[in-house]
Amino acid sequence: xxxxxxxxxxxxxxxxxxxxxxxxxxxxxxxxxxxxxxxxxxxxxxxxxxxxxxxxxxxxxxxxxxxxxxxxxxxxxxxxxxxxxxxxxxxxxxxxxxxxxxxxxxxxxxxxxxxxxxxxxxxxxxxxxxxxxxxxxxxxxxxxxxxxxx
Numbered sequence: 686x687x688x689x690x691x692x693x694x695x696x697x698x699x700x701x702x703x704x705x706x707x708x709x710x711x712x713x714x715x716x717x718x719x720x721x722x723x724x725x726x727x728x729x730x731x732x733x734x735x736x737x738x739x740x741x742x743x744x745x746x747x748x749x750x751x752x753x754x755x756x757x758x759x760x761x762x763x764x765x766x767x768x769x770x771x772x773x774x775x776x777x778x779x780x781x782x783x784x785x786x787x788x789x790x791x792x793x794x795x796x797x798x799x800x801x802x803x804x805x806x807x808x809x810x811x812x813x814x815x816x817x818x819x820x821x822x823x824x825x826x827x828x829x830x831x832x833x834x835x
Contacts, residue, residue: 697722706806706830709796716793720781723788738762754805771801806830 699718705711728735746759750770761768778797785791803809806827813826 703807706809706827706833708834710800710806712793713796713800716785716788716790717777717781717797719788720785720790720794721777723784724781727784736763754807755801756804756808774801 702714705714725735742760742762749757749759753770755770755774757770758767759770759773760766761773774797778794781794785794804812809830810823810826813823814820817823
C-alpha cells in the first residue's frame, strides 16, 4: 500500500488497488482504508505504535499480491512465515473492528467478507474466460458487473 502525505492540501493519498468492477466493492475498499487510517490515528493518540518494515519486504508482498491475488500467500513479517492472503485480510478486519462502528461503516466493511468468498473481479473475469475462451464474453461480463447496483 503506497501512502503519500501532501502537506499543501493536508490530505493522504492511497495508491492501493485497481478499480473494482462493482460499486459495492469500491465502497467496501474505501471503508476499509478509512478504518485503517482511523485505527492508526487512534493508536497514535493512545501513544501506541506499530511496526515499520523495510521497503524491500513490502515490495515482496506487493509482487505476491499482484501475481497470486487473494488466493495466494503473503509473508507475515511479525511471524516470519508465509500466511494465506485471506487470513491476513481477516486479521486486518479484526484489527480495525473497534473503530468501524464509530465510522458507521460496519455494513460496508462486511462486504469485504463477500469479496473474499466470491473472489475479486479479476478472479471472476478469469473464470469467464476459462469457461468460454472468448474475450468478448469477458468484456460483456465487465460491462454487466460495472452496471450492477447502479
